[in-house]
């Protein structure tokens with residue numbers, strides 16, 4: 270191990286990213302290399318100083334005051350969303366009156382409809398009854414009625430009886446939905462929906478692939494242009510870029526400029542991107558991570574369908590409500606479900622976007638002379654080992670999925686195999702007995718005789 | 721924790737007092753994060769306010785079995801990073817613009833005297849942090865300044881653990897590089913002058 274490798278390893282060691290063997294080698298080197306020992310001490314000092322930067326910071330009082338004002342300004346949380354669809358009480362009263370009128374007027378007709386297949390009819394009545402208050406929601410209502418599992422068999426469920434959502438996955442999805450309200454993902458979401466089916470893999474697996482590439486460059490401008498061109502060529506786009514540092518002066522060593530790109534590449538082209546980008550600068554480190562979100566994805570999809578069905582059912586109840594109180598409680602229940610639907614839809618879209626477009630964090634750093642890191646043989650082996658392991662894990666997950674689907678058939682096979690095995694075993698035993706019987710008895714007899 | 725759930729419900733219905741009580745503890749941590757990410761108290765306050773409002777507006781998606789502080793901190797982190805990215809994108813659209821502005825970069829800080837006071841060192845460190853790419857900066861600040869575990873950083877940034885470690889590692893090395901470059905320049909200056 271030379272000192273250049275060592276410097277790299279020290280960084281990884283202090284980032285808790287070395288295994289025991291590497292740690293051992295590193296410590297052995299540092300034990301009798303003053304330079305590297307100093308290097309380690311400096312990095313530890315840096316980390317210590319960074320910690321000091323976090324001490325004793327208190328938010329100014331004006332922070333919460335500002336927040337308070339902003340809150341009072343926009344009343345209830347998510348009001349921006351809610352206001353689109355919430356009704357002022359006079360409108361609710363109007364809707365109630367209209368609904369009652371509809372019920373009274375069409376009397377037995379409506380009651381008959383209630384008895385048979387009310388679903389769409391009732392929601393139309395509700396829509397008509399409150400036409401002006403409801404107008405803003407029409408788009409949404411249409412959407413929910415298009416849902417595949419829309420209102421199969423209306424059961425009259427009081428708002429309070431609506432089952433509470435399951436918790437665990439909900440927090441995951443809400444979080445990721447939140448994450449994706451962030452910058453850059455918006456355009457991806459819309460563009461991906463058209464692609465969702467085509468890249469949705471034959472097995473229906475939802476795999477998110479993320480890559481990270483670190484490159485040293487001694488020809489910064491050219492390499493920067495090359496990578497930008499490559500992204501475009503492969504149908505990708507850059508969602509964010511951050512540049513820092515100043516160009517290296519002639520003869521100056523150390524770091525010059527750096528460019529960090531967040532790139533979205535159609536997942537089909539990720540491998541092409543990674544292999545072709547090896548021609549740009551000198552790759553110091555390159556890794557791919559895969560995350561299988563298949564289970565969460567389909568779980569979320571199922572729950573979304575459930576909520577959409579619920580929404581339609583409760584919408585249908587609107588027609589039966591007789592008091593304003595009832596209408597209000599129905600409305601608040603509708604609001605609650607609407608949020609769930611929104612959040613779940615957001616999660617699905619964000620997953621689609623991330624499955625169809627891989628994210629690459631690409632980092633280009635200007636150096637005087639770019640040279641490959643020599644220690645990477647070992648590291649590359651590890652990376653490839655990790656990849657192999659990942660694909661084994663992935664493979665075995667696929668296998669489990671397949672296994673589950675094939676269970677009935679497998680059961681039959683197993684029975685058949687069992688029967689066959691048993692038959693063979695029986696035959697063999699019979700054969701063996703015939704063949705061995707005399708031999709086995711002879712020594713036994715011999716023993717007895719000796720005794 | 722039950723009080724949290726109650727407060728969340730009250731805050732979600734627009735009760736500002738409840739919300740204030742809810743984030744009483746975490747507002748300082750959120751502010752500290754914003755301060756170290758931006759390096760300016762004014763920016764930090766704007767950013768922290770934005771983050772707190774995002775928490776407020778997301779209350780309806782809070783699950784009661786989750787830990788509120790963790791949840792809130794995660795939203796705040798994302799708000800902070802998104803905002804930084806947004807700003808950076810408008811500020812630093814082209815490398816050329818950056819290079820022209822290069823001379824005004826905060827790295828060209830005054831050189832500390834020989835008996836450098838610790839405070840100056842820390843200020844220098846803060847300026848160096850601002851030169852990190854946003855992704856590395858977030859990872860390093862969360863881990864080393866805010867003291868989160870690697871797992872917590874991964875969770876907050878919605879990243880794989882390996883990615884986080886690698887990013888922190890690169891970030892620190894880059895910081896080290898920036899600092900030593902700065903110190904070398906200062907050494908040259910003082911030996912010349």
Ligand SMILES: [Zn+2]
Nearest residue numbers: 272275302305
């Ligand atoms: Zn050494």
